Amino acid sequence: MSGVQTALLPGDRLHLQHGPIDLVIGVDGDRVAAFAAAERRLGSVLAELMGEIDLLRCARGPAPKGAIALKMWKAVQRHEDFVTPMAGVAGAVAETVLHAMLEGADMTRAYVNNGGDIALHLDGDASYAVGMAVLGGDALGKITLTADSSVRGIASSGQGGRSLSFGIAENVTVLAETASLADVAATLIAGAVDVERHPLITRVPANELREESDLGSRKVVVQIGVLSKDDVAQALEKGVALARAMQCEGLIQAASLHLCGQSRQIDLNKEKVLEHA
Secondary structure (H helix, E strand, O other), X not given: OOOOEEEEEOOOEEEEEEOOEEEEEEEEEOHHHHHHHHHHHHHHHHHXXXXXHHHHOOOOOOOOOOHHHHHHHHHHOOOOOOOOHHHHHXXXXXXXXXXXXXXXXXXXXXXXXXXXXEEEEEXXXXXXXXXXXXXXXXXXXXXXXXXXXXXXXXXXXXXXXXXXXXXXXOEEEEEEOOHHHHHHHHHHHHHHOOOOOOOOEEEEEHHHHOOOOOXXXXXXXXXXXXXXXXXXXXXXXHHHHHHHHHHHOOOOOEEEEEEOOEEEEEOOOXXXXXXXX
């Protein structure tokens, strides 16, 4: 547990931080045992990931050995577009910590929120609701899930987040069976929301911004001018096309895409869980 910083938050939530990993955890059930299990597991996460970091930055590398790395690797295998296992790191870490909690405590509801990428446990009549928002805090809508839903992972991606993006989406939120699957899909869909070769969209090689970036010299968006409504609609429809293809392949359950005041939604086939603001 060395190096893990802990703090209790309002609402009986736990804040855990270890290096760049920042988790907010909530539990309905044996909270003390669950929090202790989460702290223990987080203490080993960074060393486990850094042991295979070069492999995790490769788009088509062999399967890694570590449990977290393997979750990340598996989450990208069914995608044909360029993506490395690092696209699923936040979701995979959230999943891993949640699984440790489930092994160490009885819970009816629990969540591990890793910077907006969320792993969920819902049992019985438990439910979970969370808001969608852009980086500045403006509300985009709400997600409501019950234990009957197959969704156990939520992830968001877009401009202004922690990762570099090929696209211009302000926010893409994805619901999937696991947090790592949602994380990778959100990254790819956000990257698809784009208008190619637009004079008001500035791009630079990713490794000029972050030397160690897994994206290498591929160009990422760094600045977006004032786009026309038609440009925005065109960009969103590209993201929608990819999201629908992923849904048909069973890679995601639902998605919500947002850019410059316009939104698009791909909901669950049998129920509505996404609500726009």
